[in-house]
Amino acid sequence: MDINVVNALPYEDFVKLFGNVVEKCPLISAAVWSHRPFKDLADIEAHITEFIHRLPDSGKEGILRCHPDLAGRDLQSGTLTRESQEEQSQAGMTTLDSAEFLQMYRLNSEYKEHFGFPFVICARLNNKADIVHQLSERLKNDRATERERAIEEVKKICSLRLRNIVLSEIQTKL
């Protein structure tokens, strides 16, 4: 995708295209539009990262709270966003047996009870064994450490979603 095309987008189209690179947080892309013209995709990503970094702890926790649980109620009810549906199914969340499903439910509940925000991990970079291991391990973190750790995962998800958008735009032009 030509960065000049992106730079020429009115903010409505920019937010339509990039609004879900951070799950259910279109505000971030709507805010980042102010920083155009962008040098390239990495520049857009850098501005998104900077916006998140500058948020107070409550803002970072707010971003985490916008993420659906892995193998949670949104997955069960079919109300995940397209991106989350793809990511969660790729990580094996749609093929859990009843014991695995219960384990995820219990670990997610324990994590949420402990931290006050949901466990977030970049599902595309992990399989279900990794996810269970990470959930169990990260439960031991203190809140500040875990908040930053989870935000790092949000940035990985964002980076992969940005690349997917560019790739799918290029494919539509081929």
Ligand SMILES: NC(=O)NC1=NC(=O)NC1=O
């Ligand atoms: N709680 C989560 O980590 N959710 C998710 N991670 C992803 O990569 N996609 C999701 O929906």
